[in-house]
Amino acid sequence: MQTSWQEVAKLSEQYSSTRLEYWLNETLFTISWWVLLATTLGLCIVWVIILDKKRIFEILSYGFMVSSISTILDALGVILMFWQYNHTLTPLSIPIEIHIVQMPIIYMIIYQYFRPWKTFLIAITINAFIFAFILEELLVWLHIYELQSWEHIYSFFPYILIGVFIKWVIDKFGQKYFA
Template sequence: MLNFPESALKLVQIQSVFTDMRMQQWRTDTLFTWQWWLLVALLIIPWILWFCIIDKKRLTEIVLLGMFMLATASWMDDLGTDLILWHYPFKLLPVYPQLLPINYAVLPVTYMLIYQYFRSWNSYLKALTIMALLFSFIAEPALDYLGMYKMLCWQYYYSFPIYVLLGIFFRWLVEKILAINKRYSCNN
């Protein structure tokens, strides 16, 4: 191998042991439990709901916002688990440390529906604030109570401003992208 540092090799070996332990824990303690089935439902049901009620005329902009949210939630969840801020005892898949259904379904679908139904900034901010309150102080504690989410160095109230700020930023970003697209579409 080309100049592979000893410390990197040691990390790969530890990662291998960790992955084996995670796979074993998932097979014996998670797969087909009621928590696992809840995760399956949380991954599928939001997308079915979304498909039934999404405004097809605004599909591109709504999906753009949702994909920004999905990517950011996944990245932030990876960061939080890597920094050991929280832990998920039950996972849909053993290879992802994230709470996959929340990052890939619940959060993006919720943000997309808020974006779709609350067109003015005023109503959007109110809906976003209510959603952030519900997610931070009801959904997260419920997942904690059910044993599916364990905060290690995190507090529920840390999540609240993050939910709100992400929603504000992604709406602003989508509007900027739409404005640029409109400007260049009109010029051609």
């Protein structure tokens, strides 16, 4: 049996309306939602206070690349049913608060404060450990994140590789723009 585009569009419409209804009735103003809101706003405030304004373009470039790569990888993981998000700050199926705000801010803070490669590698590895084995588990416990065919250990190396790859790109190609 072949699926028509009209069937796909109809299912997409059903999914969108069901997702919005679920978000309004089961997510909005729950403990999980408040945790996402508080951590997102809190990280934004801290970041604005500690941001090295002299390096703002360089640091924002790093954060934008972290955001772009992590959002694409996360969307891929959701599509492949490796994981799902039961609760998000907005009714979108991808948690923009995590991949557009929180994760990039944490990576930008590491990038800002750990410039030499040796200390950066140590910091990004510690960060990957915390993300994969503590924060992901906390998100599971809060019913924000649900693993389906994924294990926390699988996240550890990608968290490192994202930070290292983007630092390498900025160091290699950004020198003439950020000097």
